[in-house]
Amino acid sequence: MQLFQINLQFGDITTNPYHLETILRSDLTKALTSLTPDILEEAQLALPEAFDSKGSDSVTLPLFNTMVNIVARVSNRVMIGVPGCRDKRFLHEQVNLATTVIGLSQVLNYFPQFLRPLVFRLSSLVFGGTKTVVPLLTPYVKSRIEYAQQFQDNPQTITDILMRFTPEEDIMIPEKVAVRVAHLNMASIHTTAIFITHALFELALFTPEQLDMLRDEITTAIESEGGVCNKAAVGRFHILDSLLKEIGRWHPLFAIGMSRLTLSDAVIADGSVIPKGTVVAIAPKATHYNPEIYDQPEIFDPFRFSKLRGTGGIDGKHAFTALSNDYLLFGVGKHACPGRFFAALKIKVILAEIILNYDLSCPSGKAERPKSFAFNLFTTPSPTAKLTFTRRK
Ligand code: HEM
Numbered sequence: 001m002q003l004f005q006i007n008l009q010f011g012d013i014t015t016n017p018y019h020l021e022t023i024l025r026s027d028l029t030k031a032l033t034s035l036t037p038d039i040l041e042e043a044q045l046a047l048p049e050a051f052d053s054k055g056s057d058s059v060t061l062p063l064f065n066t067m068v069n070i071v072a073r074v075s076n077r078v079m080i081g082v083p084g085c086r087d088k089r090f091l092h093e094q095v096n097l098a099t100t101v102i103g104l105s106q107v108l109n110y111f112p113q114f115l116r117p118l119v120f121r122l123s124s125l126v127f128g129g130t131k132t133v134v135p136l137l138t139p140y141v142k143s144r145i146e147y148a149q150q151f152q153d154n155p156q157t158i159t160d161i162l163m164r165f166t167p168e169e170d171i172m173i174p175e176k177v178a179v180r181v182a183h184l185n186m187a188s189i190h191t192t193a194i195f196i197t198h199a200l201f202e203l204a205l206f207t208p209e210q211l212d213m214l215r216d217e218i219t220t221a222i223e224s225e226g227g228v229c230n231k232a233a234v235g236r237f238h239i240l241d242s243l244l245k246e247i248g249r250w251h252p253l254f255a256i257g258m259s260r261l262t263l264s265d266a267v268i269a270d271g272s273v274i275p276k277g278t279v280v281a282i283a284p285k286a287t288h289y290n291p292e293i294y295d296q297p298e299i300f301d302p303f304r305f306s307k308l309r310g311t312g313g314i315d316g317k318h319a320f321t322a323l324s325n326d327y328l329l330f331g332v333g334k335h336a337c338p339g340r341f342f343a344a345l346k347i348k349v350i351l352a353e354i355i356l357n358y359d360l361s362c363p364s365g366k367a368e369r370p371k372s373f374a375f376n377l378f379t380t381p382s383p384t385a386k387l388t389f390t391r392r393k
Contacts, residue, residue: 019180023338042077058390067193084140142174197381204360242306245320248329252284284328
């Protein structure tokens with residue numbers, strides 16, 4: 001069972017995955033400080049548009065879809081810049097690409113290997129895919145290539161950083177670079193939106209005292225940076241960091257994932273031999289719900305990790321982005337998610353904007369956590385559950 005059939009759907013981008021280098025070699029993580037003002041500005045523009053209550057006090061929205069669209073715009077502000085990040089048609093197709101890729105990958109698993117290219121080609125005619133997104137994305141990528149050629153030392157978007165790693169033969173064909181950008185976008189948008197959605201459903205269950213504490217912490221952090229929500233301020237959002245880490249413990253993205261193929265016989269700790277050619281994977285929930293690792297793992301405690309952290313800083317082993325064998329949300333080892341710092345920053349900036357400017361409530365009037373939606377190995381927040389946003393005075 002393969003989660004994504006990347007080469008089939010994106011062409012052969014895994015043989016030379018130079019677009020992952022931008023992140024893997026940590027250039028993106030280093031650039032986060034300078035990208036934060038753009039992330040913030042786009043969130044400040046996108047949120048009031050998405051939460052427009054058309055003259056009434058509040059608005060009730062299907063949360064997951066709303067967040068996917070907001071994240072697509074905010075992410076693309078730093079992926080390809082303005083105006084691409086506000087091109088509704090491109091954003092719609094980019095969002096659709098992830099759904100198609102993941103859905104189609106599951107279906108393709110049921111066909112023999114030799115038939116998959118044919119099934120893929122036929123279904124792409126109906127559902128779209130990279131062939132629909134790439135032509136819409138290419139003009140924006142082309143203008144970033146032109147910018148990067150002129151101002152190599154002053155990258156303003158992730159695509160500008162990508163140009164440092166792009167072979168000359170691909171620079172000549174911007175469509176090829178656009179495929180890489182579409183792939184990075186795909187890794188970035190739904191994952192981020194899933195966390196913002198879960199967090200908002202949880203925040204709607206917070207008591208007024210807990211919310212006051214959270215708002216105080218965010219406001220104090222921003223004030224300590226002269227009133228600017230920059231990367232340093234975000235680094236002081238301890239409660240939000242703990243909430244996100246608990247969400248990742250409670251709802252890892254997939255039941256089984258991070259699969260690997262053994263290239264030689266492997267002997268594991270208990271002496272068992274895994275023969276060469278075996279696909280192995282890990283099951284994060286078994287670890288995340290293990291009572292020997294987590295006290296009362298069946299209880300969702302948004303403050304679990306801030307309590308564990310005590311007075312220590314946010315960067316320690318209990319941080320949302322910290323990797324460990326006891327916490328598998330981002331994987332572990334060499335291939336652990338290299339985009340996690342970017343993801344955490346976007347999630348926290350968008351959430352802080354919402355928390356400071358809106359009150360949240362469940363439309364039913366009852367405080368309840370909507371049931372997540374599971375299909376095959378994936379879990380996402382409920383695609384239909386709604387939340388009410390009321391602008392704070
Ligand atoms: C909360 C959000 C996210 C979660 C939970 C997440 C989770 C993961 C996981 C579980 C893996 C697989 C690790 C493995 O196979 O060992 C992964 C890989 C990856 N992620 Fe993320 N991710 C998130 C956001 C992002 C973002 C925003 C980006 C980039 C813009 C990104 C880029 C990547 C890339 C490039 C890989 C492949 C790394 C490799 O193969 O070496 N991710 N992510």
